[in-house]
Amino acid sequence: xxxxxxxxxxxxxxxxxxxxxxxxxxxxxxxxxxxxxxxxxxxxxxxxxxxxxxxxxxxxxxxxxxxxxxxxxxxxxxxxxxxxxxxxxxxxxxxxxxxxxxxxxxxxxxxxxxxxxxxxxxxxxxxxxxxxxxxxxxxxxxxxxxxxxxxxxxxxxxxxxxxxxxxxxxxxxxxxxxxxxxxxxxxxxxxxxxxxxxxxxxxxxxxxxxxxxxxxxxxxxxxxxxxxxxxxxxxxxxxxxxxxxxxxxxxxxxxxxxxxxxxxxxxxxxxxxxxxxxxxxxxxxxxxxxxxxxxxxxxxxxxxxxxxxxxxxxxxxxxxxxxxxxxxxxxxxxxxxxxxxxxxxxxxxxxxxxxxxxxxxxxxxxxxxxxxxxxxxxxxxxxxxxxxxxxxxxxxxxxxxxxxxxx
Amino acid sequence: xxxxxxxxxxxxxxxxxxxxxxxxxxxxxxxxxxxxxxxxxxxxxxxxxxxxxxxxxxxxxxxxxxxxxxxxxxxxxxxxxxxxxxxxxxxxxxxxxxxxxxxxxxxxxxxxxxxxxxxxxxxxxxxxxxxxxxxxxxxxxxxxxxxxxxxxxxxxxxxxxxxxxxxxxxxxxxxxxxxxxxxxxxxxxxxxxxxxxxxxxxxxxxxxxxxxxxxxxxxxxxxxxxxxxxxxxxxxxxxxxxxxxxxxxxxxxxxxxxxxxxxxxxxxxxxxxxxxxxxxxxxxxxxxxxxxxxxxxxxxxxxxxxxxxxxxxxxxxxxxxxxxxxxxxxxxxxxxxxxxxxxxxxxxxxxxxxxxxxxxxxxxxxxxxxxxxxxxxxxxxxxxxxxxxxxxxxxxxxxxxxxxxxx
Numbered sequence: 001x002x003x004x005x006x007x008x009x010x011x012x013x014x015x016x017x018x019x020x021x022x023x024x025x026x027x028x029x030x031x032x033x034x035x036x037x038x039x040x041x042x043x044x045x046x047x048x049x050x051x052x053x054x055x056x057x058x059x060x061x062x063x064x065x066x067x068x069x070x071x072x073x074x075x076x077x078x079x080x081x082x083x084x085x086x087x088x089x090x091x092x093x094x095x096x097x098x099x100x101x102x103x104x105x106x107x108x109x110x111x112x113x114x115x116x117x118x119x120x121x122x123x124x125x126x127x128x129x130x131x132x133x134x135x136x137x138x139x140x141x142x143x144x145x146x147x148x149x150x151x152x153x154x155x156x157x158x159x160x161x162x163x164x165x166x167x168x169x170x171x172x173x174x175x176x177x178x179x180x181x182x183x184x185x186x187x188x189x190x191x192x193x194x195x196x197x198x199x200x201x202x203x204x205x206x207x208x209x210x211x212x213x214x215x216x217x218x219x220x221x222x223x224x225x226x227x228x229x230x231x232x233x234x235x236x237x238x239x240x241x242x243x244x245x246x247x248x249x250x251x252x253x254x255x256x257x258x259x260x261x262x263x264x265x266x267x268x269x270x271x272x273x274x275x276x277x278x279x280x281x282x283x284x285x286x287x288x289x290x291x292x293x294x295x296x297x298x299x300x301x302x303x304x305x306x307x308x309x310x311x312x313x314x315x316x317x318x319x320x321x322x323x324x325x326x327x328x329x330x331x332x333x334x335x336x337x338x339x340x341x342x343x344x345x346x347x348x349x350x351x352x353x354x355x356x357x358x359x360x361x362x363x364x365x366x367x368x369x370x371x372x373x374x375x376x377x378x379x380x381x382x383x384x385x386x387x388x389x390x391x392x393x394x395x396x397x398x399x400x401x402x403x404x405x406x407x
Numbered sequence: 408x409x410x411x412x413x414x415x416x417x418x419x420x421x422x423x424x425x426x427x428x429x430x431x432x433x434x435x436x437x438x439x440x441x442x443x444x445x446x447x448x449x450x451x452x453x454x455x456x457x458x459x460x461x462x463x464x465x466x467x468x469x470x471x472x473x474x475x476x477x478x479x480x481x482x483x484x485x486x487x488x489x490x491x492x493x494x495x496x497x498x499x500x501x502x503x504x505x506x507x508x509x510x511x512x513x514x515x516x517x518x519x520x521x522x523x524x525x526x527x528x529x530x531x532x533x534x535x536x537x538x539x540x541x542x543x544x545x546x547x548x549x550x551x552x553x554x555x556x557x558x559x560x561x562x563x564x565x566x567x568x569x570x571x572x573x574x575x576x577x578x579x580x581x582x583x584x585x586x587x588x589x590x591x592x593x594x595x596x597x598x599x600x601x602x603x604x605x606x607x608x609x610x611x612x613x614x615x616x617x618x619x620x621x622x623x624x625x626x627x628x629x630x631x632x633x634x635x636x637x638x639x640x641x642x643x644x645x646x647x648x649x650x651x652x653x654x655x656x657x658x659x660x661x662x663x664x665x666x667x668x669x670x671x672x673x674x675x676x677x678x679x680x681x682x683x684x685x686x687x688x689x690x691x692x693x694x695x696x697x698x699x700x701x702x703x704x705x706x707x708x709x710x711x712x713x714x715x716x717x718x719x720x721x722x723x724x725x726x727x728x729x730x731x732x733x734x735x736x737x738x739x740x741x742x743x744x745x746x747x748x749x750x751x752x753x754x755x756x757x758x759x760x761x762x763x764x765x766x767x768x769x770x771x772x773x774x775x776x777x778x779x780x781x782x783x784x785x786x787x788x789x790x791x792x793x794x795x796x797x798x799x800x801x802x803x804x805x806x807x808x809x810x811x812x813x814x
Contacts, residue, residue: 054487057494064500086468087469
């Protein structure tokens, strides 16, 4: 007998027929002799409907009230799932963040989970009841409702699994698992049977939108194995787990891409201490997250600085940067949002050399110019012209033989 | 400075434009120097939408989960109202039944309020904050969400007003106040400026659907003055309050009608002790509420028993009654749902005579046959053929000169 936490996303409970299917899946796991805890997101479209209501009231809704509003989406979903289970003769109880006490900090709309009180859940599990817990929500120290930000239900699932010391956490989604790259772009993409937390974290932050980064950090810290699988089909998905030897044998596990960034270049920046700090302090104060930064060696006391930011922040960033640029007496400010970041990810990169060379030559062979390069221990990213994204993903997938991957 | 509780029903917050208007009205009351507590129902149509979801899952939804589901309607509404107030610069906070602790018994879908914890509300009021409280919901002793049944937000409003010792409770609705009868049927109908709790209670239970009966019992017990008024226009509505001398001077305050009942007659019932008890115990066990009961004197050891029940329960009731009827060896069971109950209500009836005579002769003049009669201290009800309902209301309104009422 295992203790399993299952998480169903918005598309998995998108309509009543699907809610019923979720109930069936939960019952199967229960009848196999497991204790089952279910985490549910709001029905697909519901959160957007609620946000739409708030938007009609005001552009800047009060954060506390915003959370009271949007948290109803998950409340509806857990009630329906518990109802469906009960109607099929399986004792079930829904729980809100406030009822089992998923405590968070007080940062409305993007709260962080501080703890999960397991007493109530364990009591229900011992009685043979299925606990159905609302994802995405918690309460702060004063009893106010908080929400965790988009994708927060993943974090709820992992946090609950960690607190309960569950055997594993199943994340049901609308894809079959984690692929070597996006199958829509590259038909040779293969489903991975397993991937390490670190790799998944790189993939998540690089644009593969299957798991929220924060949920992965949580899983990694508490060593909760995650099984990502489809809620629409049977069969194994992808295990996200601790690194093992077999993983290291495979040099590269996936190719990801992100078309959501823009780059800004400041030319003729005086090459003296404190200047870079001035630029990036100003950007950070405007709440803009900088991804890659490149600064070449200087010539005649000047250098060019280039960095990337989310496209949605470009206008705000340009305003800030133009101001700083005058203050530090730099040259021009140029921007380009017509870019894409393509990345090669794999824990095997730690112990294998030649990844960079193979990447650059594969891109060069197709005449794709590399504008920026950034590396970490298990990742190599290149910024290229946006129009080459699909081609670059395909040639890199080919170059690292990911279509034949054994993982 | 007064402490006012304002309650807005579903049609008053039916869309975002109306939510904004509610906020304006609340702000006006605040700016006149009052402390304001607002009780809000779910947006019109929302509760039905949620019930529709439950109905798709199962015919008999689990009561606990049903309440988790439908209570989200009010949660959305309070968040939007508080947001609208905040966006106009007025500090406001929404509160759910679980947050201020509106405690109830554990009867899901029709819970009764046991108490209201005022500490949190008073703290907010002292700070100058507007408290926006979800109607219709509470929590039981184990922290489960409960709901009070249709129209329960009125009861929440009165209970909160009573607990806070508020100066009065304003119920905003889609009518201008309480009328001598339904203006749609009788153009001479006049708005009453005041009415006693007892009269309103008779009117509410007799079919005038402005205030939930339970909220009136609460108001009567705790002597909370209620002001029923329109949320779509300015001006005085109707005060529901303790009886005063002026009220007694007016013999009849209103004519109500109810087309929602059906009558069942059992003929040739053996006239011996215990038989009536057998019939009505069986009906009561089937959870059917009996309204009027008539039994004539017997002839030759037999009598006929006639009673009325809600039309919606007719089939269920007939099944039960036919069975009992065989057991007690009675004659036929006949039913008729083509009936209406027309009633004359007024506290002045206590001290004035001749009401019955005036009623019967007004109906007789139009050839309207009376099938059943029932009386209380302040009410006289007649069951007639449904097709005469409007005519009966008009002639009674005329007979008691309600078009000229001075209240």
